[in-house]
Amino acid sequence: MSLLPRPLILLIWLRLRASLRLLGRTARTPKGLAVLLVGGVFIAMGFVPLILSLFIERPPSPEAVAATRERSLLLLPFGILGLVLLSVVRTAGDGALAFLQAEVDFLFPAPFTRAQLLLYKLAQRVVPLLWLSLFVSVWVRRLGQAWLPTWVGLLLTLWFVHILSLCLALAGQKFEARRFALWRRVAAVVTLVVVVAGVLWAGRAVESGKPLEMVEAFARSTPGWLFTLPTLPFARTICAAGLTSDGLLPVTLALLINVALIVVAIRLNAHWLEAGAESSQRLAARADEIRRTGGFGGGASFSGLRMPMFPRFGGLGPLAWRQCVAGIRQGLRGLFVLAIMVAVMVVPPLLSNRTNSLPGALRPIGAILLCYISLFLPQVLRLDFRADVDRLDLLKGLPVSPFLVSLAQVIVPATLITGIQAPLGLVLNQTLGWQIPGLAYWIPAAFFANLLIASLENIAFLLWPQRTTRGAGVQFAMSQVVGQMLKLLALAILVGSAVAVGVGAFVLLGRSVPLAAVAVASVLALESAVTVLIVSRLFAAFDPAVEQAADA
Amino acid sequence: MPDAILEVSDYTKRYGDVLAVDRLSFRLEAGQVVGLVGPNGAGKTTTMRAIAGIIPPSSGTIRVGGHDVVNDPVEAKRRLVYVPDDPKLFDTLSVQEHLQFTASIYDVRDWKPKAEVLLERFELTPKRSALARELSRGMRQKLAICCAYLHEPKLVMFDEPMTGLDPLGIRTLKISIQECAARGASVLISSHLLALVEDLTTHLLILESGVRRFAGSLAEARASYATDGASLEEVFFRATAAPGSIANATPRELRSADGSDNA
Known part of the structure; x- marks a missing residue:
């Protein structure tokens, strides 16, 4: 019996060919071609300067190369150890056993052994890892001496982590899953504690007290060396000068470690098909949830909260009411994300602030936070067409004009976000000592800016109604990049023009803040009206049967 | 007794404290078309997935063509097909590529003419090059059925096979199931459409809360639970409903209960 049967190799090949074919099909439509071209340009902008620098930059001196290599060899094993610990903690149960739903339906009842299916999963994983390691190798090329061993080393390292996750998931199936998961986490935490203790112990002699130098000191010690021993072949491959010279031994050892882990995975012979099928179903449900809620769904909600029905207003009222109820019930999630945003922005300046007064240190952070709420919360509180991707047929079938449907979809997130932003801004104005006169006059402008952002989000969605659950790899990523860039560009132009009018009004109308605020709000209101109109036109023209099938 | 194509003995499936299927035993012989019916949560899909080798039984044995699905899964799976x-x-493979891949799995030589016949029969010929994600729900169902028939399995299992099919598709599937049985395969169909089950099946397996309520021929089912000529719906309700439940009421009793008899 062959290790990887011909049908499974055929499937890998067919899927690879299909993704290339899909790229070709995308390029046949003007919209698809534009996405590919602009996306390609963005990717090239990331890669080309790096590749050019390899040829243009003066090569570093042999001493500098040797010093970097020595440092990399000391630090990289700890980086790999970190990846391993992360995978040990994150492999919650059977996640590593997840397959595509189609694979479950076609391959699980088919005459393949469990070992063959595992090998298929591992082999199939190599293709994305090849791309990922290639991408990373260009960025970290200076860690090693030559690019090829760095690429191969990274590929083997990422594959090692993947196989290890699989082994842990299989061991969880073999033994009692819940208890095994607990022990695995305990082992990871103990390892982390021991490493930190080791670093602190070895770092006593480091005068500078810099964390990286303390890690290097631990790596030079015998316990540190022993601790990172299994990861050394991978680190040495990444830092090797060539695959046939000093890289030969570490490459061979790294390969042997991976092969040994694969043998362990097969020898475990766990009955994992049921867990794999369930895990796949959970993964599909999660992907679906991410698509609808932006990845923040599933948390606690105020499900008990009730709200009276709004007046009809030609259908706008009930639709806005529905969005409001959803928004309030997701409120806890929004506030949670807001709390994380505040913590991420506020804690580092608080820790580093030793001389300035506290409001002084937080003053710029508060302003950034207010802008960030407008840009980031719409991604979390998805109360518009993006959340209704599966209900577009229903919305289109309602006896309500497309304009009112679209307005209801964008007005609620804008209102809720302004409802968070406005009081926060007023409080920060007092506590951080901004002392901006007439800040309240700017609330209408903030509302219309939020309406504008929500409209642009929906324009992008209705133009590229991609579904992450069934998104097709490269062009999905490209369309997302293009969508985001165009959105930001449009936003910069529209808000910039409103600000310019505001500045003009301020200068020409006797330096009056309220008049400037009214001018900005008026321009933003006009722009919002136009963008909502565009949303409604796109919604009216949207054909769920065509768009969802073609872009699914 | 003729050789069984499927033999389920004391199959039990437990999820923690929940007993999904309790000591289920039945056998399928060549040419039998068995309707697997029961209320929601009866354990129908769990049973089919266990037979397909996707979920292992907590206890008991399942043998397909004499091969144990747990100990000898590859040989057992060679003989069966399961359409969930x-x-x-x-999504990104075409209709033709799905058939090519299926033929490769079951080692079907010269698959193209067979595939052409199936595509023609299920009206998928014009969609040969279409990607799966471009197909409607019904067409996807038809493609899955074509893939299932490609290697002429000994045991065919369908879970709600008619969902999404158009009338012609339903008719074609019904004829194909009868042909399948005629060439000596066993067919297990799980469905809530009792009229359809009655049309197609020779035997019946009724499950309720993981427990077998009945296994036997349709005539035996009628003899056990109703009178000759009674519909399968009547048999089903009598077999699964609690005493005194509305499900046990005769049509006359129902009419008199809502007053429509007087009207």
Whole structure:
């Protein structure tokens, strides 16, 4: 019996060919071609300067190369150890056993052994890892001496982590899953504690007290060396000068470690098909949830909260009411994300602030936070067409004009976000000592800016109604990049023009803040009206049967 | 007794404290078309997935063509095919590629003429080059059925096979199931459409809360639970409903209960 049967190799090949074919099909439509071209340009902008620098930059001196290599060899094993610990903690149960739903339906009842299916999963994983390691190798090329061993080393390292996750998931199936998961986490935490203790112990002699130098000191010690021993072949491959010279031994050892882990995975012979099928179903449900809620769904909600029905207003009222109820019930999630945003922005300046007064240190952070709420919360509180991707047929079938449907979809997130932003801004104005006169006059402008952002989000969605659950790899990523860039560009132009009018009004109308605020709000209101109109036109023209099938 | 194509003995499936299927035993012989019916949560899909080798039994044995699905899964799976409710396809593969891949799995030589016949029969010929994600729900179902028939399995299992099919598709599937049985395969169909089960099946397996309520021929079912000529719906309700439940009421009793008799 062959290790990887011909049908499974055929499937890998067919899927690879299909993704290339899909790229070709995308390029046949003007919209698809534009996405590919602009996306390609963005990717090239990331890669080309790096590749050019390899040829243009003066090569570093042999001493500098040797010093970097020595440092990399000391630090990289700890980086790999970190990846391993992360995978040990994150492999919650059977996640590593997840397959595509189609694979479950076609391959699980088919005459393949469990070992063959595992090998298929591992082999199939190599293709994305090849791309990922290639991408990373260009960025970290200076860690090693030559690019090829760095690429191969990274590929083997990422594959090692993947196989290890699989082994842990299989061991969880073999033994009692819940208890095994607990022990695995305990082992990871103990390892982390021991490493930190080791670093602190070895770092006593480091005068500078810099964390990286303390890690290097631990790596030079015998316990540190022993601790990172299994990861050394991978680190040495990444830092090797060539695959046939000093890289030969570490490459061979790294390969042997991976092969040994694969043998362990097969020898475990766990009955994992049921867990794999369930895990796949959970993964599909999660992907679906991410698509609808932006990845923040599933948390606690105020499900008990009730709200009276709004007046009809030609259908706008009930639709806005529905969005409001959803928004309030997701409120806890929004506030949670807001709390994380505040913590991420506020804690580092608080820790580093030793001389300035506290409001002084937080003053710029508060302003950034207010802008960030407008840009980031719409991604979390998805109360518009993006959340209704599966209900577009229903919305289109309602006896309500497309304009009112679209307005209801964008007005609620804008209102809720302004409802968070406005009081926060007023409080920060007092506590951080901004002392901006007439800040309240700017609330209408903030509302219309939020309406504008929500409209642009929906324009992008209705133009590229991609579904992450069934998104097709490269062009999905490209369309997302293009969508985001165009959105930001449009936003910069529209808000910039409103600000310019505001500045003009301020200068020409006797330096009056309220008049400037009214001018900005008026321009933003006009722009919002136009963008909502565009949303409604796109919604009216949207054909769920065509768009969802073609872009699914 | 003729050799069984499927033999389920004391199959039990437990999820923690929940007993999904309790000591289920039955056998399928060549040419039998068995309707697997029961209320929601009866354990129908769990049983089919266990037979397909996707979920292992907590205890008991399942043998397909004499091969144990746990100990000898490859040989058992060679003889069966399972079409789940709402089958998932590879979105980026075409209709033709799905058939090519299936032929490769079951080592079907010279698959193209067979595939052409199936595509023609299920009206998928014009969609040969279409990607799976471009197909409607019904067409995806038809493609899954074509893939299932490609290697002429000994045991065919359908979970709600009619969902999404158009009338012609339903008719074609019914004829194909009868042909399948005629060439000596066993067919197990799980469905809530009792009229359809009655049309197609020779035997019946009724499950309720994981427990077998009845296994036998349709005539035996009528003899056990109703009178000759009674519909399967009547048999089903009598077999699964609690005493005194509305499900046990005769049509006359129902009419008199809502007053429509007087009207």
